[in-house]
Amino acid sequence: MDILIYGTINSIALALMALGFALVYGISRVPNFAHGAIYVLSGFITWTFLNSLGLHYALSIVITMVLIGALGALLYQFVLIRVRGMAISEIIASYAIGLAILEGLRWGGFKGMSYTLPPFIEGSVMIGGIPVDFQRILVVGLGALIVLGLWAFTHYTRIGLALRGMAQDERAALMLGIDSDLMAVVAMAIGAMLAGLAGVLLLPLGNIVVESGYNVLILAIAVCIVGGLGSWMGAVLAAFLIGFAQILTVVYLGSHYQMVVALLAIIFTLILKPSGLFGMQKELEERV
Amino acid sequence: MKMRGIGILAALLAAVFLVLPGTYALAEEPITIGCPLSTAYLYGWDADRAIRLAVDEINANGGVDVGGVKRPFKVEVMDTRDLEPGVPVSEALLAVEKLILEKKADFLVGGPVRSEAALAAMSLLSKHKKVSIFTTGFLTPKFHAMVAKDYDKFKYCFRIHGEAVQLVKEIMACFQEIKAKYGLDKVFIMVQDVSHARGGGKVLGKVAADKGWQVLGTEIYPTGTTDFSMGLIKAKKAGAQILNIWMDMPESSILLKQWYDMKVPALPFGSTLAAAEQPGFWKATEGKGEYTLCNVVNAGNAPSEATPWTMKFYDAYTKKWGIEPEGLGASSSYMAIYVLKDAIERAESLDPDKVVAALEKTDMMGVYGRIQFSPKGHQIIPSFDPKEGAVGSILQWQDGKRVVVFPKSIAKGEIQLPPWMKK
Numbered sequence: 001m002d003i004l005i006y007g008t009i010n011s012i013a014l015a016l017m018a019l020g021f022a023l024v025y026g027i028s029r030v031p032n033f034a035h036g037a038i039y040v041l042s043g044f045i046t047w048t049f050l051n052s053l054g055l056h057y058a059l060s061i062v063i064t065m066v067l068i069g070a071l072g073a074l075l076y077q078f079v080l081i082r083v084r085g086m087a088i089s090e091i092i093a094s095y096a097i098g099l100a101i102l103e104g105l106r107w108g109g110f111k112g113m114s115y116t117l118p119p120f121i122e123g124s125v126m127i128g129g130i131p132v133d134f135q136r137i138l139v140v141g142l143g144a145l146i147v148l149g150l151w152a153f154t155h156y157t158r159i160g161l162a163l164r165g166m167a168q169d170e171r172a173a174l175m176l177g178i179d180s181d182l183m184a185v186v187a188m189a190i191g192a193m194l195a196g197l198a199g200v201l202l203l204p205l206g207n208i209v210v211e212s213g214y215n216v217l218i219l220a221i222a223v224c225i226v227g228g229l230g231s232w233m234g235a236v237l238a239a240f241l242i243g244f245a246q247i248l249t250v251v252y253l254g255s256h257y258q259m260v261v262a263l264l265a266i267i268f269t270l271i272l273k274p275s276g277l278f279g280m281q282k283e284l285e286e287r288v
Numbered sequence: 289m290k291m292r293g294i295g296i297l298a299a300l301l302a303a304v305f306l307v308l309p310g311t312y313a314l315a316e317e318p319i320t321i322g323c324p325l326s327t328a329y330l331y332g333w334d335a336d337r338a339i340r341l342a343v344d345e346i347n348a349n350g351g352v353d354v355g356g357v358k359r360p361f362k363v364e365v366m367d368t369r370d371l372e373p374g375v376p377v378s379e380a381l382l383a384v385e386k387l388i389l390e391k392k393a394d395f396l397v398g399g400p401v402r403s404e405a406a407l408a409a410m411s412l413l414s415k416h417k418k419v420s421i422f423t424t425g426f427l428t429p430k431f432h433a434m435v436a437k438d439y440d441k442f443k444y445c446f447r448i449h450g451e452a453v454q455l456v457k458e459i460m461a462c463f464q465e466i467k468a469k470y471g472l473d474k475v476f477i478m479v480q481d482v483s484h485a486r487g488g489g490k491v492l493g494k495v496a497a498d499k500g501w502q503v504l505g506t507e508i509y510p511t512g513t514t515d516f517s518m519g520l521i522k523a524k525k526a527g528a529q530i531l532n533i534w535m536d537m538p539e540s541s542i543l544l545k546q547w548y549d550m551k552v553p554a555l556p557f558g559s560t561l562a563a564a565e566q567p568g569f570w571k572a573t574e575g576k577g578e579y580t581l582c583n584v585v586n587a588g589n590a591p592s593e594a595t596p597w598t599m600k601f602y603d604a605y606t607k608k609w610g611i612e613p614e615g616l617g618a619s620s621s622y623m624a625i626y627v628l629k630d631a632i633e634r635a636e637s638l639d640p641d642k643v644v645a646a647l648e649k650t651d652m653m654g655v656y657g658r659i660q661f662s663p664k665g666h667q668i669i670p671s672f673d674p675k676e677g678a679v680g681s682i683l684q685w686q687d688g689k690r691v692v693v694f695p696k697s698i699a700k701g702e703i704q705l706p707p708w709m710k711k
Contacts, residue, residue: 002518002521006517006518006521009517010515106328111328111329111333112329112330112538112566112568113538113539113540113541113562113563113566113568113569113572114566114568114571114572115572116541116571116572116573116574118574123549124549124550124551130521131521131549131550131551133546133549133550205514205515205542205545206514206515206539206541206542206545207538207539207541207542207572209538209539210328211372211512211539212512212514214512215512215514247518250518250519251518251522254507254508255507255508255509255510255513255516255518255519256481256508256509256510258510258513259510
């Protein structure tokens with residue numbers, strides 16, 4: 001029962017961490033290596049609004065989402081657009097932005113463990129004899145809603161359909177009058193907001209530390225590679241595979257192997273099926 | 289009239305030299321203290337603040353008397369980054385070398401902080417014949433074993449704070465008190481995947497088992513872990529009564545929040561638990577960390593009256609930095625500067641060999657008791673009584689405050705159990 005409960009919670013948390021990365025790559029083909037930094041930054045911004053400015057928690061989150069979305073759009077418009085299509089430069093540029101954000105936060109004094117966001121709901125409940133706190137239950141519920149909302153957005157709205165068109169075939173989308181760069185800006189803004197949402201949902205479970213940015217980036221990349229770069233549903237499925245594998249590893253092998261699971265998942269995927277479970281990249285034999 | 293003017297000028301000059309000796313000392317060439325510290329982490333910044341406090345106090349009182357010349361101390365801090373995940377030892381060694389070669393440090397005080405990096409730095413320090421006093425984080429007993437084994441090579445290295453073997457002794461003595469008072473005898477060990485914690489957890493498990501405790505398991509967590517749920521469930525299922533924790537990562541406060549939310553019926557006991565050492569722990573855990581015990585290594589890092597100097601240091605630190613001494617590196621880093629000053633003055637020189645000889649003869653009543661180094665290992669001599677040696681300090685969070693509960697010689701309160709553990 002503990003494996004089922006905490007496996008589900010861990011999987012949804014991983015899906016939340018990875019969705020933004022998968023979305024940005026799916027639309028713009030830009031691997032946003034600043035994803036982890038945006039996740040952490042959203043936590044610190046919310047903390048600042050909440051604690052330093054004394055704003056209401058919900059209002060702090062809303063303003064944070066707006067700011068983070070704008071930041072994502074600006075990053076694409078002023079930096080990433082200039083290197084789009086150059087794979088190595090995209091990685092270097094986005095990683096450099098992420099480093100600048102994380103090290104800038106540290107330099108600005110955001111260090112230590114005193115930065116915390118309160119849980120949305122205090123308390124815990126016993127499920128099948130296993131204690132689970134309400135915030136984790138909320139993560140599962142809201143995480144599922146976000147996945148469903150993203151699916152509905154990309155299937156039933158004009159912008160969402162345009163984003164899907166871009167993801168499926170950029171040239172065909174261009175022929176239909178879809179502005180490729182505008183869609184990439186929108187994707188980057190939504191991707192950043194998804195990273196931010198993951199941050200404000202998951203960070204109340206612990207505390208906000210700069211180092212989380214690096215871990216979240218590795219986990220997001222692992223989920224997206226296993227799921228198939230560019231596939232959002234693949235990312236969700238991969239999050240469940242890696243999430244449960246991590247929990248099983250903790251139970252049967254030990255906690256210190258937990259991070260190894262994500263790294264092994266990347267290695268095995270690249271060896272056995274480089275395009276991932278639902279990837280749209282061509283298989284090696286097709287490309288040769 | 290002219291004579292009167294000269295007289296006034298002479299009197300003014302005399303006043304400058306006699307009344308303001310600090311200013312006079314500051315005109316002399318400073319003695320540079322290089323501080324390799326992981327400044328983004330508790331055990332780095334608390335040491336940094338404590339060193340600066342001591343240096344400011346000493347300089348304000350005229351500086352260091354080096355063979356009749358009063359010279360001020362100057363602090364050069366460099367970030368070693370060695371407390372970051374992955375333990376970048378090479379970064380730490382680079383910082384040490386830069387302090388020696390570029391900043392022309394006369395002495396080194398502080399780190400590297402992580403044992404892996406500090407051990408690696410010892411050969412470098414010996415190569416440059418730099419007298420170094422380790423003051424924070426570096427807990428492994430390998431330090432004094434290395435100095436004792438190859439004294440001629442490593443004689444320039446000293447350590448002024450407690451080490452893992454003494455910590456285990458203190459923790460076991462405290463465990464025995466808990467056992468006698470509450471009948472608890474089942475321990476579950478949770479450690480961070482770094483050298484000192486793995487080693488400490490292993491030794492404690494063995495010693496506890498030898499003393500009749502049931503050691504139910506050991507869980508090792510990578511640095512940066514943010515979810516401890518499954519480990520806590522394991523501990524709860526196994527029937528743990530004490531959670532022995534060795535972690536210096538800031539994320540360890542999450543462990544205590546989860547412990548509270550799950551109402552795990554086991555007393556959290558941080559052998560090293562950086563998060564719970566800090567005054568901000570209460571706010572960081574929204575009070576959920578109440579009843580957490582933690583070892584802050586030396587007295588002075590939590591309020592007590594170990595010696596007349598303890599609260600004097602505690603209050604001065606609080607006044608200067610606006611926060612109480614925060615972690616295990618504070619009182620020892622502060623004390624190291626005074627010990628170094630004392631040794632330089634007795635040696636009447638900055639010559640490393642003369643200062644080493646003087647440091648070996650150190651006998652001072654400091655912030656956490658009598659300060660003396662073991663003659664061959666250069667490790668501070670520990671004791672449960674501050675009159676005899678460096679005394680440790682174990683605190684418990686009670687009603688928003690850090691209350692020292694062990695050893696008895698300096699305790700300010702009794703160990704308490706959380707309500708869900710009371711029968």
